[in-house]
Amino acid sequence: MPLSPLEHDRRYGELDQVVRAYAGQQADDTPDRPSQALTAYLRQTWHDRPWALAVAERQLREYADHPPGRLRLRLGEFYPVPDVGLSDSEIQRWLYCLADHIRHSVEQGEVPPPSTPATHWEWHARFPELGQFLGGWFSQDMPDEFAGHDAAVDDYRATTDAQLVVRLVGELHELLALDLDEPDCALALAELGMEVDPPAPYAPSGWLELVAHRLAGPRAVYAPETTEGRE
Known part of the structure; x- marks a missing residue:
């Protein structure tokens, strides 16, 4: 059985x-x-x-x-x-x-010292929500699904629980704190599922900072249209 x-x-x-x-x-x-x-x-x-x-x-x-x-x-x-x-x-x-x-x-009590992730498994175990974000919204199909990188980020935020968005912001800051050089940062993004390049003119780390700032800001709230005061 x-x-x-x-x-x-x-x-x-x-x-x-x-x-x-x-x-x-x-x-x-x-x-x-x-x-x-x-x-x-x-x-x-x-x-x-x-x-x-x-x-x-x-x-x-x-x-x-x-x-x-x-x-x-x-x-x-x-x-x-x-x-x-x-x-x-x-x-x-x-x-x-x-x-x-x-x-x-x-x-x-022998614990390996803290380090940059060394394997594919470790990247995803350490940055699970970032893996979901990059693999789900920035696959090779991203240009066919969204008008651009900003649109993909906005779609993630609009369709994802706010607690997970906050978790992603924390993981973005943790990844940036590793202080990787740009080639290694690009490799990290690839390990985590990103299949498109960051938008020009941003380097990988600069784009991650931009995404963290965009997601950490207040959500846009749109007031419903009203006819009050109209003839």
Whole structure:
């Protein structure tokens, strides 16, 4: 019987987060050194969900202790580990290695120092609303959907809950505080889903400042038209 969403999250939810952190990254962890992907997962999870690390360690170890057979995977009764470039015979050892690194990090209190996001997963985990904004309103279809960048920003604001707009403003300021040079800022925008260039004459950081200012300002309020006083 296929896993229900609740059962999936209870048994494999945080394991899935760990494995997703390896998208586009090498699973080259060794007993002496965690990979860049695992370091990024540790850094972000320590920051916003430290309690989840113990869950991840347990789920990784339990999955490695009882690897599913092909039949149960085909029936949807187990979480299928996505392809991370390792053979089936290497997966079990790799999962134990990840669990050991996470346990060591928790028990020793070894937290990766703050840093600019190093992986695609970390960019989106750290800036979730900015990823929604750029990927949803500034994809390659933006020129066909809106009259320009300002129109897209205004549409986001008009159709998005005010609390999420405030969250986006905070994430914009956090990204700007990384003080990236313009090429790295452009790469950050691409990682977060932007598929069009900022409008001329703005550099990426200058456009982000403009967007933050535009979204932080008061919403335009239009009074309804009235016929009072007309003949």
